[in-house]
Amino acid sequence: MKIVIIGAGEIGFDLANVLSTEKHDVIVMDHDKECLSRVSSSLDVLPIEGNATSVKDLVKAQVGDCDILISVTSIDEVNMISGMIGKRLGAKMVIARIRSDDFTDKDSPITPTDLGIDVMIHPELSAAQEISQLLKRSSASDVINLADGRMQLIGIRLEKNSPLIGKSLIQYSEDYPDLTFRVVAIVRRGRTIIPDGSIKLQNYDQIFVLATTEDINSIVKTTGKKETELNSIMIAGGSDMGAMLARILCADKTKEWSIKLIEPDYEKAENLAIEMKDVMVLHGNPTDPDLLATEGISDMDAFIAVTDDEESNIISCLMGKHLEVKKTVALVSKPDFIPLAQTIGLDAVVNKKIAASNEIHRYVHQGRVLSVTELRGIKAEVIELEATPNSKVTKKPVKKLSLPSGSLIGGIVSDDKVEIATGNTQINGGDRVIVFCVPSDIDKVTKLFQ
Template sequence: MKVIICGAGQVGYGIAERLSQEDNDVSVIDTEASLINVITETLDVRGYVGHGAHPDVLAKAGAEDADMIIAVTLHDEVNIVACEVAHALFSVPTKIARIRAQNYLQPEYADLFSRQNMAIDVTISPEVEVGKMVLRRISFPGATDVVRFADDRISMVAIECMEDCPVVNTPLQQLSQLFPDLMATVVGIYRNGRVLIPRSADQLEVGDLAYVIAQREHVRRTLGLFGHEEQEAGRIIIAGGGNIGYYVARTIEEHQPRTRIKIIESNRERALAISEQLRNTIVLHGSALDQHILAQADIQETDLMVTLTNSDQINILSAVMAKANGCKSNLVLINSSSLNQVTDSLGIDAQINPRAVTISRVLQHVRKGRIRSVYSVQQGTGEVIEAEALETSPLVGRPFRELDLPDGIRIGAIYRGGEVLRPSGDTKIKSRDRIVLFAVPEAVRDVEQLFRVSIQYF
């Protein structure tokens, strides 16, 4: 596939890195020559210095025979125009734009980005996507990652196996026998820096991160089975009142009115603005690294500190300080993948990488076959995929025990007519079933083949 990426920042770089690893033909455009130099020196991509919305620059990047344009510059208007130009002049089939400003995304303007109004097929709002991720983490304490699939009826939950985890050293098949009514399946294991696809006879070990696909209503019970009985936070402090922090606070106000929220925002004008828009949230002006501000926010009585500023360093340090001052747990936003490895030693309980969230949204439109959703884990070493089975799929009509699934794939759940099914040896996949599975990168092409359709449009 030939892809043009407008924007060579952190998100653009991450998308280019992933797509180039999968042997796609990738061109990257950015106005900053230094960013283009870095990306062309480190990745197998072509770089072009220029404005991503200018026709001549798009032409140089090969827009005439491109399959997709992904506009992820820092400016929404540039992203919108780049997609419009790619459509009008070069007939690029698939156009994806990152939209950050919430003004564009308000419900009353829902039709703005519909295909009949704008030549954009997919809009991605990193702030909203990350905000939803934060809210899911808050709802399920004890989980290090939570993502929903199949109309929100199926969840993928990443659960750390601690010393007191009751299910370690027990064959996975035996767990299914002990809890036959639990709609949950272990589909992946992250162990010693590697992602493994478990078999029924395999066992979990202390220190493992287990990836479990479960019916949404069974997630809390699954966490309890793994020894995670943490209570949902009643008192939350949010460091950073930007788009993400405001979105999280506003949503909690609407759906969990009993939760007490405080926001620490360093910009005075922003602090005043969000204090007028939020009804029950206390907004404090100051730095999340200031001991006096933390004391004023009653950090010692807080259940959860969520750090969502634009600085990884501030997010990490303020989360560490919060726990040192008596806060029970923390959740940290970290953009840089190089910092992910050091957080455990610093006492960070959970973290979110916004780049990974955005890349996952893009991947579902790159994947061939009837792929409905994709979520990338552990910096691309595993993927959770939701795909729809058609009559032509080799999976349809045969019992699971007769399926010769390729290595590197494990099916976790089936969504059929509003009902969630856990696969067993007798289960037969039907046409239009939606399958949620876990796959390693080497098996992604096999997944595409399993859910292939006769004609592809890209």
């Protein structure tokens, strides 16, 4: 598939990295020579220097011949104009990063399709929604809803006192015969393992467990952790993501949240205080330890750091953990910080680039691929596929399928039931199947379902 990415910043680079790894024909265009140099020296893509709003430069980037045009510069207007031109030139699908509420609002007089944009993505909003999910699962480092919410994949870090340490996955399953679940991936000292039943769990392993949503609380208890209610939340950083998170929590009618939000810009803080009556908005430096202590960080159930300074996010979250805050979540952008953050004691991290990548992925793998989700800090992805009636996966039970070595079938979803896959599970045509695999194996896996 030919894919043109406009914008070689953080999100564009990450997308180019993922899509080129999956063997797509990727072209990256940007006006910044330094960004393009980073792309060309690190990735197997074609870099093009040019202006995203220039018809001549877009033609040079072969936009008219591409299957997907992805415009992810930092400026909404540039993304919209390049998307409009790309559609006119012949791009089959246009995906644009647009953060303005003027276009995301359901009552807006102009829709993205009016501008020739097929899909609009909002990485900050996606990341804020991800944080809200993490706040509902206090013990999890990751929470991913699958199969329309009927299944969940959760990431849990095993502490030294976990009863699972030293047990094989077979023993783990045998000890809890009333629970149906599957450990689909393990991160151990920075290495990703797609496990078999014989592997034994070790201190500080981060395990990813797939189960039906109603069984998740019981699964958490087996690891030695406890789900606790999180009510009082402190958010460091009120622009973009921090404000979005506060709005999402205020709109949640299932519980009452007590929210403090710290914003360094006085005018923004004032506007947020006027807008959000249920949130205590404070003006100050959200990375100032004295301010955090004065405002009662030690009394908070959760501390969320989403400022633009990721080092400060990590440090302030570590301070929160030192003061026994039950859950800390930091916004980070550098890939190297993702595994490091949890190693040094943070509960969870979020990443806007991964949120954007997950949104775009399902449009890249169209057809029988229903969704693709990249996991943070782990070299594996979650794919939700639909099996065609005569595909190879419907011919044999799961244990006899010739799956690539870096892949594993986790769950099966049909109209009337949800089940965790075992070796004897039979996949039928029309079933939705949840598969875990390394990025390089995605194409091999999807061919088995066609």
